[in-house]
Amino acid sequence: MKGKIPVAVQFRAAALATYSFAVLALLLLPVGVVVLASFTRTSYLTIPPKGLTFRWYVEVLGSPSYVRSIVLSLGLALTATAVAILVAVPAAYALARFRVAAANLLVALFLAPLAFPGIVVGVALLQLYSMMNIQPSIGRLLVAHLIITTPFVIRAVLATLRESSVDLEDAARVLGASRWVAFRRVTLPLIRPAIVVGALFAFIASFDNFPVSVFILGARQITLPVKIFSSIEYGVDPSIAAVSTMVIVATGLILVAAERWTGLHRAF
Amino acid sequence: MKPLQASRRKTPAVGLLAPASLLYAGAFCVPVLLLLPASLQLYVPNQGIRPHAYSLENYYRLLSDAYYLEIFGRTLLLGLVVTAITILLAYPIALYLARTRARYRNWLVLLVIYPMMLNLVVRTFGFIALLANHGLVNDALIGIGIIDSPLKLMYNFRGLLIGLTQIYFPFAVLVLIPAIQSVPTEMEEASRTLGGGWFTTFCRVTLPLTANGIATAAALIFLLTESALVAPRLLGGPTYKVAATLIYDQFLVLLNWPLGSAATWILLFTALPIASFFGLAARQWSAR
Amino acid sequence: MEGTVEALALRKLRKSFSSSVAVDGMDLTLSRGEFVSLLGPSGCGKSTVLRMIAGLLQPDSGEVLIEGKNVTALAVHKRNIGFVFQSYALFPHLSVFENVAFGLRRRRLAEADVQSRVTNVLETVRLHGLGDRRPSQLSGGQQQRVALARAVVTQPSLLLLDEPLSNLDALLREEMRLELKRLQHQLGITTLFVTHDQAEALAMSDRIAVVNGGRLEQIGTPEEIYAEPATQFVARFIGRSNFLTGHIEGDSGCRAVVRCAKDVRVVIEKRSAHVLTPGSVVRIAIRQERVQLTRAFVADTDNCFPVTVALRAYGGSVQHYILRLQSGAEIGAEVRAAEPALRPGDVAYAGWTARDGRILSGEGWSREG
Numbered sequence: 001m002k003g004k005i006p007v008a009v010q011f012r013a014a015a016l017a018t019y020s021f022a023v024l025a026l027l028l029l030p031v032g033v034v035v036l037a038s039f040t041r042t043s044y045l046t047i048p049p050k051g052l053t054f055r056w057y058v059e060v061l062g063s064p065s066y067v068r069s070i071v072l073s074l075g076l077a078l079t080a081t082a083v084a085i086l087v088a089v090p091a092a093y094a095l096a097r098f099r100v101a102a103a104n105l106l107v108a109l110f111l112a113p114l115a116f117p118g119i120v121v122g123v124a125l126l127q128l129y130s131m132m133n134i135q136p137s138i139g140r141l142l143v144a145h146l147i148i149t150t151p152f153v154i155r156a157v158l159a160t161l162r163e164s165s166v167d168l169e170d171a172a173r174v175l176g177a178s179r180w181v182a183f184r185r186v187t188l189p190l191i192r193p194a195i196v197v198g199a200l201f202a203f204i205a206s207f208d209n210f211p212v213s214v215f216i217l218g219a220r221q222i223t224l225p226v227k228i229f230s231s232i233e234y235g236v237d238p239s240i241a242a243v244s245t246m247v248i249v250a251t252g253l254i255l256v257a258a259e260r261w262t263g264l265h266r267a268f
Numbered sequence: 269m270k271p272l273q274a275s276r277r278k279t280p281a282v283g284l285l286a287p288a289s290l291l292y293a294g295a296f297c298v299p300v301l302l303l304l305p306a307s308l309q310l311y312v313p314n315q316g317i318r319p320h321a322y323s324l325e326n327y328y329r330l331l332s333d334a335y336y337l338e339i340f341g342r343t344l345l346l347g348l349v350v351t352a353i354t355i356l357l358a359y360p361i362a363l364y365l366a367r368t369r370a371r372y373r374n375w376l377v378l379l380v381i382y383p384m385m386l387n388l389v390v391r392t393f394g395f396i397a398l399l400a401n402h403g404l405v406n407d408a409l410i411g412i413g414i415i416d417s418p419l420k421l422m423y424n425f426r427g428l429l430i431g432l433t434q435i436y437f438p439f440a441v442l443v444l445i446p447a448i449q450s451v452p453t454e455m456e457e458a459s460r461t462l463g464g465g466w467f468t469t470f471c472r473v474t475l476p477l478t479a480n481g482i483a484t485a486a487a488l489i490f491l492l493t494e495s496a497l498v499a500p501r502l503l504g505g506p507t508y509k510v511a512a513t514l515i516y517d518q519f520l521v522l523l524n525w526p527l528g529s530a531a532t533w534i535l536l537f538t539a540l541p542i543a544s545f546f547g548l549a550a551r552q553w554s555a556r
Numbered sequence: 557m558e559g560t561v562e563a564l565a566l567r568k569l570r571k572s573f574s575s576s577v578a579v580d581g582m583d584l585t586l587s588r589g590e591f592v593s594l595l596g597p598s599g600c601g602k603s604t605v606l607r608m609i610a611g612l613l614q615p616d617s618g619e620v621l622i623e624g625k626n627v628t629a630l631a632v633h634k635r636n637i638g639f640v641f642q643s644y645a646l647f648p649h650l651s652v653f654e655n656v657a658f659g660l661r662r663r664r665l666a667e668a669d670v671q672s673r674v675t676n677v678l679e680t681v682r683l684h685g686l687g688d689r690r691p692s693q694l695s696g697g698q699q700q701r702v703a704l705a706r707a708v709v710t711q712p713s714l715l716l717l718d719e720p721l722s723n724l725d726a727l728l729r730e731e732m733r734l735e736l737k738r739l740q741h742q743l744g745i746t747t748l749f750v751t752h753d754q755a756e757a758l759a760m761s762d763r764i765a766v767v768n769g770g771r772l773e774q775i776g777t778p779e780e781i782y783a784e785p786a787t788q789f790v791a792r793f794i795g796r797s798n799f800l801t802g803h804i805e806g807d808s809g810c811r812a813v814v815r816c817a818k819d820v821r822v823v824i825e826k827r828s829a830h831v832l833t834p835g836s837v838v839r840i841a842i843r844q845e846r847v848q849l850t851r852a853f854v855a856d857t858d859n860c861f862p863v864t865v866a867l868r869a870y871g872g873s874v875q876h877y878i879l880r881l882q883s884g885a886e887i888g889a890e891v892r893a894a895e896p897a898l899r900p901g902d903v904a905y906a907g908w909t910a911r912d913g914r915i916l917s918g919e920g921w922s923r924e925g
Contacts, residue, residue, distance in 0.1 A: 009466075012466065017370075019360055019361070020361045023357065027438070028382075030395050030397070030398055031383065031391070033394050033398055033404055034394045037397055045397060046402075047404045047407070087287045087291060090283075091289075095285070098280065100281050106285070110288060115488075115543070117494065117495030117535065117536070117539065118495060119512050119515055119532070120300060120532055120535070121299075123519050124299035124300045124303050124532075125299050127306050127529065128295075128298065143291075147292070150291065154288070207387075208388060208389075210497065211497045211498070214497075214516075214520070224387075228393070229501075229502070232393060236393075236400075241397075244393055247387050248390060251382070251386050251387070254385070
């Protein structure tokens with residue numbers, strides 16, 4: 001037995017839905033445009049594409065500089081994320097489970113890079129490195145990326161630890177587990193989802209980063225975003241659309257994987 | 269009572285916090301603070317930095333020269349306008365996603381998350397393809413016959429506005445959704461039973477109760493827009509500058525690091541207080 | 557001189573948090589195999605005591621001795637005690653079997669040993685066959701029994717329970733009470749049980765320690781606590797009592813007369829030889845179920861006063877009456893429901909023997925319990 005929903009309410013609901021769909025479609029318009037443009041036969045960017053070819057993809061994958069930058073960005077992001085986990089998890093545990101002086105201040109500091117303008121971090125580190133005469137290297141790039149990745153992991157793990165009860169660890173300790181064993185066998189399984197989510201955001205943040213990377217890298221290390229950026233400044237052509245599409249597809253796959261593993265939509 | 273007990277409880281925490289603390293101290297706090305003395309130095313073109321000469325010259329230049337003031341002013345205006353428009357446009361979407369029970373609701377949320385995860389450079393490149401003189405928008409409008417010559421949608425305020433609004437739109441939506449969800453539908457139902465129509469309910473119940481979420485979104489979007497580097501550089505070009513691209517130029521093109529450092533501090537001192545103001549408003553309004 | 561070692565001894569245990577004292581110099585001893593309840597209202601410090609015994613909290617001063625050994629400085633995981641949390645604290649990512657086996661695995665027992673002991677204890681708590689389930693798939697009562705099994709399977713010398721039944725509904729709670737008692741008896745483990753529910757404490761304990769504001773108010777068998785409350789707090793907390801204030805009119809050695817109002821002179825049997833000064837103000841307590849209601853005045857009783865019925869509440873097996881004395885003061889009476897009911901406005905007589913009343917210790921009643 002269905003109740004009659006008043007016409008006004010239906011109209012409003014439909015209007016809202018239509019608006020939402022329209023806006024979401026517009027949101028993805030730039031993405032769609034890039035993907036389309038990557039197939040054009042012409043050597044300039046044109047939408048809709050004229051003709052259909054994979055030649056730009058071949059060119060990108062055959063270009064050593066592009067490949068190097070992809071490899072660098074991937075390796076950097078993976079390493080920065082892995083190290084971030086090693087640094088962040090103990091810190092989050094300490095802040096959530098022990099009484100630490102000025103804990104709130106420390107948390108604010110650890111999460112600050114999330115809100116801080118990236119460009120500030122970039123130029124500040126550039127200054128420091130040059131002052132200390134640290135030459136461009138992957139190492140100094142990695143340290144810069146650690147500031148990018150660590151906050152994401154701390155945020156996710158800290159939130160989960162604060163929500164979960166200390167009782168579980170207490171129970172483990174009473175049953176004969178030392179603090180370390182209790183952590184390994186009880187706490188760690190519990191925070192694993194948080195670590196995964198944090199690591200995911202961290203990885204993406206590092207891979208995509210421009211404002212920090214552009215100042216810190218040297219002539220020999222170019223990350224993918226910086227490479228694409230420079231290519232655009234030299235002149236726009238379909239190969240940029242091709243490499244962009246590769247990023248678009250890869251990001252899409254990560255999104256699907258993230259949704260599968262952690263039910264991403266549940267966070268909202 | 270053995271004092272050993274107390275110290276044994278504290279040292280694990282110190283040890284656990286050491287790596288993170290050292291990292292942040294060395295790679296975050298110290299460098300950012302070092303920008304201050306760096307900004308007091310002077311750079312002479314082709315000669316380098318004059319040693320041991322500290323002055324407020326850089327700040328004076330940046331805050332008195334009309335050229336720089338225009339840049340800072342433009343950045344501020346951009347920040348405020350983008351924030352306002354983004355939130356205005358995002359709120360209805362957030363409302364829809366927070367309240368709808370459609371089966372595809374979760375896919376729509378993913379659709380909002382997706383652009384946020386996408387590389388900024390790639391997204392901005394998409395905008396170039398759209399907004400350029402021979403981009404999709406102009407070609408389509410000319411093709412349909414609405415206009416005769418291409419609209420200038422790049423290298424100006426308009427272009428940046430369109431680009432930045434779209435780029436930060438998902439952030440606003442994703443901050444607003446939980447804020448709206450935190451208002452129990454029972455409150456809105458109560459308002460209806462008390463005689464309020466949908467508009468009254470919205471203005472007097474939903475909006476005030478989500479005010480803190482709006483303020484949080486505003487703080488975030490404002491900060492992001494003020495610090496934006498990629499979109500302004502690619503959509504605004506090398507001559508239409510904002511604060512971030514100004515800093516970029518000083519550091520990488522003109523090599524005047526002291527001036528760049530001073531500009532960085534000015535950026536921080538304008539962006540952070542305003543963002544904090546929004547944040548404080550958020551906290552005020554959430555104390556109900 | 558060698559005596560029997562106490563299973564648990566607390567000596568002058570003290571703990572305070574930033575602004576308040578949670579535990580104020582508590583002394584307590586438990587004999588082997590005893591079931592003792594720590595009974596008190598929320599926030600009285602009883603859970604704090606438990607956590608200090610377990611080692612989860614460090615006392616500011618004082619000592620904890622288990623089987624004669626000073627464990628105050630010993631780490632939590634070395635104390636070999638069983639602890640059942642109010643929230644059960646079952647590990648959500650492990651099966652019921654692995655939950656129970658957790659403590660045994662820390663002790664590196666042989667797998668066959670672990671298997672048999674876990675299976676046995678699961679049978680004992682009547683959870684046979686549920687070993688493969690996850691805690692989230694069990695009912696509240698079942699989860700409670702897993703927590704219990706996990707705590708006792710390691711054969712600890714001491715079992716601590718922190719309000720383990722408070723998350724269960726009333727019916728289940730009563731069932732579990734008896735099961736817990738039976739299990740404890742079977743295993744003979746020294747048990748310290750924290751609760752705020754006096755019925756629980758009375759039903760299960762060999763002895764009850766009543767705690768208030770971090771201090772021990774009284775410790776004794778359930779009968780002693782119920783019949784002879786030492787302080788107003790205990791009298792208030794356990795059972796339903798009437799409290800009247802009055803001053804001493806006379807002291808005849810074994811009996812005292814307390815004048816509470818113009819027509820209310822209460823005769824009380826004294827419990828101590830302490831001579832009471834005439835004129836001094838005292839507080840007396842009379843259990844509501846000891847008040848007899850009659851239609852007519854009964855001579856030859858120690859206390860019998862005219863009352864008007866103010867309110868009646870039906871309690872299934874009893875009737876609760878609120879009665880007004882001529883002085884205006886109100887007392888309560890609990891009468892077996894088999895007797896004919898009185899209605900509000902009816903006039904009757906309330907009486908009790910001298911022995912039914914108690915003078916509360918002076919220190920006890922100056923502090924509101």
